[in-house]
Structure formats: C-alpha cells, structure tokens
Amino acid sequence: MQVTTLTILKFKGKEIFWMLPQMQLAKPALEQTKGLRFFKLLGSGRKGGFSVIPDFTTFAxxxxxxNETFADTFFNHSDLFQQFKSHSKYAWTVFMHAANSRGSWSKQTPFTDFSETKAGIIAVITRATIKWNHVPRFWTKVPAVRHNLKQSQGLIFSIGIGEYPLFMQVTFSLWKDRSHMAQFAYRNEQHMKAVQMTRQHDWFREDLFANFTPFKTLGSWNGNDPLEEHL
Structure with missing residues (x-):
C-alpha cells in the first residue's frame, strides 16, 4: 500500500551551506531511489513557514x-538520508496513509492509493501555485490565517513549506481529529474569507488538498516528537 512520508529538517551554522546545494544535488539520487514514485525538496519561511522572509535553517x-518497505529501506539504509541526518540538528519524519486527495501537484496526482478513513489523528497537506499577479494580495491574508491556525483547538503541529515558498506554498498540519480540522477549515471566519477570495478571483494556477492518517514517526523536532503522545 502506498505510503507518504514528510521529513522536516533543521540545520544550524555552517551546515546550512551544506544543505542549500542539496536542493538540486540530491535530486538525481532521489530519482534513482527504488520504490519512490514522487518527491519534492522543500524550503520554508520564518514564523513557522508563514512569512515571505526565507528561513534557511528549515527544509523538508x-x-x-x-509501500512501507521501500520507505523503511530508505530511512534506515540510504547513504543520502544518513547524510541529511548527520548534517542536521533535528530530523523528524511522519509516515502516513492517504485518506483522500483532490487537485494536482506539478500536473501529477501523487496521492492515489487511499486507505479507509479512521477516527483519531489526521494530517493535512495543502499546496498551491499562486499566480504572480496575485502573490502580494495572497500574502496580505496570511498573518490573520496564521494567527487563527495557531489558536485553533486540536492543532498538534503545523508548518509552512514549499518548492518556492513565495509563490509555491505548502502547508502541513496535524490535528487531534477530523472535527477539529473541519472547525478551522470550514468554520473559521478568516480562513473561509481567504478561501472564498482565492476562488472568486482565481488566485491559483494549481492547487491540491489531501488528508492522511499518520501511523508512525522517526526522529525528533526541536528535541521532541510532536506525535509521541498521540500515536
């Protein structure tokens, strides 16, 4: 069964200069990795990824x-991933099964093998390529949405990342259950206003929304595993 992993990496000091070239240099090795059908190397911004100012310490x-066997082989035995671990201060990986997905990413539909929707923890990935003429307007809406997201009940973890975070945005969030996620996604006033504007004014060239069921983790983020108490 298809497995999706998201690894978040934190770098310090001179190790940042090792990581920056890897955004291109690591691609050939990943392309040749057995069992890997889709991948993205992602950067981040400050304020947890919700800022136009780049954060060169955080990558994903x-x-x-x-299937899970191919994923385990990569994280346990791949020379490439061992390099990422040795150069980073923190490396945290979430393993997930996709529950549903709509939209596309780089003209592909990467999440296609869906598991049965279960009660409990839910992970959400949203991503969008913003049309250039709408980038300034999009970012004026981000601070209010970010504030409301951080205050949301049931939120376990969130981060903003992206291929080019200024106009190719990805958000990853973990929630205690589906009802808490829905409360923010479909009932939060600031978030709903932002969503309505994107649709009304056609801000996005491409977008995707996907839900996942996390089932295990590796490593830590800032010294802790955000899902340790929940899985």
Missing part, C-alpha cells in the same frame, strides 16, 4: 512510496 522532503 516529501516522498510518496510504493
């Missing part, structure tokens, strides 16, 4: 695997 790797 999104991978979609044919």
């Amino acid at each position: 790797i999104l991978c979609v695997w044919d």
Whole structure:
C-alpha cells in the first residue's frame, strides 16, 4: 500500500551551506531511489513557514512510496538520508496513509492509493501555485490565517513549506481529529474569507488538498516528537 512520508529538517551554522546545494544535488539520487514514485525538496519561511522572509535553517522532503518497505529501506539504509541526518540538528519524519486527495501537484496526482478513513489523528497537506499577479494580495491574508491556525483547538503541529515558498506554498498540519480540522477549515471566519477570495478571483494556477492518517514517526523536532503522545 502506498505510503507518504514528510521529513522536516533543521540545520544550524555552517551546515546550512551544506544543505542549500542539496536542493538540486540530491535530486538525481532521489530519482534513482527504488520504490519512490514522487518527491519534492522543500524550503520554508520564518514564523513557522508563514512569512515571505526565507528561513534557511528549515527544509523538508516529501516522498510518496510504493509501500512501507521501500520507505523503511530508505530511512534506515540510504547513504543520502544518513547524510541529511548527520548534517542536521533535528530530523523528524511522519509516515502516513492517504485518506483522500483532490487537485494536482506539478500536473501529477501523487496521492492515489487511499486507505479507509479512521477516527483519531489526521494530517493535512495543502499546496498551491499562486499566480504572480496575485502573490502580494495572497500574502496580505496570511498573518490573520496564521494567527487563527495557531489558536485553533486540536492543532498538534503545523508548518509552512514549499518548492518556492513565495509563490509555491505548502502547508502541513496535524490535528487531534477530523472535527477539529473541519472547525478551522470550514468554520473559521478568516480562513473561509481567504478561501472564498482565492476562488472568486482565481488566485491559483494549481492547487491540491489531501488528508492522511499518520501511523508512525522517526526522529525528533526541536528535541521532541510532536506525535509521541498521540500515536
């Protein structure tokens, strides 16, 4: 069964200069990784990823695997991933099964093998390519949405990332359950206003919304595993 992993990496000091070239240099090795059907190397911004100012200490790797065995082989035995771990201060990976997905990413539909929707923790990935003429307007809406997201009940973890975070935005969030996620996504006034504006004025060239069921983690983020108490 298809498995999606998201690895978030934190770098300090001179290790940042090792990581920056890897955004291109690591691609050939990933392209040749057995069982890896889709991947993205992602950067981040300040304020947890919700700022136009880049955060060169924080990066992420999104991978979609044919099955869990291929994923485990990569994280446990791949020379490439061992390099990422050795150079980073923190490396935290979430393993997930896709529950549903709509939209596209780089003209692909990466999440296609859906598991049965379960009660409990839910992970959400949203991503969009913003049309250039709408980028300034989009970012005026981000601070209010970010504030409301951080104050949301049931939120476990969130981060903003992206291929080019200024106009290719990705958000990843973890919630205690589906009802808490829905409360923010469909009932929060600031978030709903932003969503309505994107649709009304056609801000996005491409977008995707996907839900996942996390089932295990590796490593830590800032010294802790955000899902340790929940899985």
